Amino acid sequence: MKINLAWVPNSLTLGNLFLGFISIVYSSMGSANNSQPFFFAGLLILGAALFDGLDGQVARALNVTSNLGAELDSLADCVAFGVAPGFLAYKAYLTGLNVTHFGLEADLGVLVAAVFPLCAAYRLARFNVDHAPNSFSGLPSPMAGISVALVPVCFSSPLLQGGWPRIIFIAAFVVTALLMVSTIRFTKPQASTMKNITGIKLVILVAIIALLVLFFKKWTVFIIIGMYIMSGFVSFIIQFIQDHKY
Numbered sequence: 735m736k737i738n739l740a741w742v743p744n745s746l747t748l749g750n751l752f753l754g755f756i757s758i759v760y761s762s763m764g765s766a767n768n769s770q771p772f773f774f775a776g777l778l779i780l781g782a783a784l785f786d787g788l789d790g791q792v793a794r795a796l797n798v799t800s801n802l803g804a805e806l807d808s809l810a811d812c813v814a815f816g817v818a819p820g821f822l823a824y825k826a827y828l829t830g831l832n833v834t835h836f837g838l839e840a841d842l843g844v845l846v847a848a849v850f851p852l853c854a855a856y857r858l859a860r861f862n863v864d865h866a867p868n869s870f871s872g873l874p875s876p877m878a879g880i881s882v883a884l885v886p887v888c889f890s891s892p893l894l895q896g897g898w899p900r901i902i903f904i905a906a907f908v909v910t911a912l913l914m915v916s917t918i919r920f921t922k923p924q925a926s927t928m929k930n931i932t933g934i935k936l937v938i939l940v941a942i943i944a945l946l947v948l949f950f951k952k953w954t955v956f957i958i959i960g961m962y963i964m965s966g967f968v969s970f971i972i973q974f975i976q977d978h979k980y
Contacts, residue, residue: 743793754814779883782814815879816854
């Protein structure tokens with residue numbers, strides 16, 4: 735009798751969704767005077783990313799890939815890398831952005847935060863109906879969610895509560911969200927780049943990462959993510975020049 739092992743990767747996917755939900759709960763407990771819940775909320779999103787990275791690999795290893803698993807993965811990603819980061823950003827850095835118009839007060843922070851789950855949902859839906867095997871159209875939602883989650887993890891103090899740090903965060907937050915729904919091509923490291931990094935290349939890569947950690951410490955991951963995002967822009971510019979050369 736053949737045992738259906740599809741429950742194994744599906745359980746990992748549900749673990750992704752579960753951690754995203756718990757992240758939302760922790761974010762709801764945070765405040766300007768108590769930033770520790772935001773730290774744990776960020777960690778939970780990073781944990782969700784780990785589950786998200788494992789479920790597909792396990793499904794392929796067990797040869798139990800299915801349309802159900804793919805749809806479940808998108809639903810989990812929408813929560814863990816769309817709703818959870820958006821709510822975390824709102825509670826930690828976007829509250830208090832109230833504007834008064836015609837005597838009515840509106841919370842602008844809610845509108846800014848809502849951009850993230852909206853873009854994540856659209857990006858995931860678009861991926862389900864059309865995607866290339868070796869590249870992503872738009873910034874992958876897990877990468878976008880991780881970018882937001884790392885802020886309270888690396889900066890546990892309420893350092894972005896006002897002034898220029900908050901303005902910079904809002905700009906980066908909105909740009910990251912819009913990159914998800916852009917048509918800029920981002921490579922799949924596991925499908926193209928990583929398979930060519932062996933031997934001396936792997937040693938050099940590890941050495942570069944070690945130097946980044948040594949000199950930049952908590953900024954290291956941001957630098958790596960920034961390089962990945964910039965690679966998409968560079969590819970877009972090169973392709974644009976080639977398409978309009980003549």
